[in-house]
Amino acid sequence: MSQSTPTPGDGDRVLEGTPRTVRRWVGSAAAELAEDDTDDRWLYVGPHDLRRTWGHLALEAEVLPSVLMQWGGWDDYETFQRHYLGSVRSVCRLEKRRKSTGSNSAFIVETNISSR
Template sequence: MKCWLSTNEQEALLATVENDTRRELAMSLGLCGLRTAEIEAVERRNFRRATSADGSVWKVAIEEGKTGDREVPVPQEVRDLAERLANSAGLRKDEPLVGRATRTLRSWMEGARNQIADSLEDDGRDDDAEEWREVGMHDLRRTWATDTYYKLAMANVPIAETLVMGWGGWVMNEKGRETFREEYLGPEPDFVAVEASDVLGLGASESASSLLK
């Protein structure tokens, strides 16, 4: 079963591991498009600041990934998590930050998703709980691919698909595009409709809102 997490669901997932920096970093890197095996191997030295006249952004280098080397843009808070973990654990620049096997990462995900699902069941939301119990580490990568593609597309970036495929490490050929579109590019995220509401005229006008009071 393939799953895609909404913005609120992503925040809920990270909230379950916010007291464990290593787990939080692992989940955050998954939500930056990294494969599970790539998450295991990220080192402190793999983070670098890419600077231009318009500002800067952090990128993490993936070395010897499934499709070769690449770099992925990451939020400042993810780099800060990496630094916090490295400092607290006394890790060298060339030591893996997460440094746990795939089985362990999957176990972390199982614990996090079951915590959310149990809470939903307590609230009588059995259907939502059942869906959460299907979420896996790879669904974080699917979520990142979909969210990133739509954000770029809405910003009128003409090479949105090419950028996402490059950052995510999909092979740039017809088979790679087919895999990306059929296995990773999911349903339109809710934020797309929200951001497009003004253009579509779906938002209630001030005068209409006053009539409903």
């Protein structure tokens, strides 16, 4: 019997570490970036920011929302839609624009992320 490579969302961890360890890794990297870049805003970056950025980049790369939800561990579609897909009206408007311009992009994302 062959063993398949685990995929995100199948219960296997991609990184081995506790949430506390991940926060420490992110905090350490952010502090290093703040020092190297002389931009203190890096000090406010946390694991949730990285997860949110990963989610947006995956959607821009045309990963299906249902697949991304499984990989990222999102359970509630309404919350996922609100934070990652924007309102239904916005998505419909953008889809209409995509069709009228002849864009080949399969998926368009509009979100309203407030700045800190």
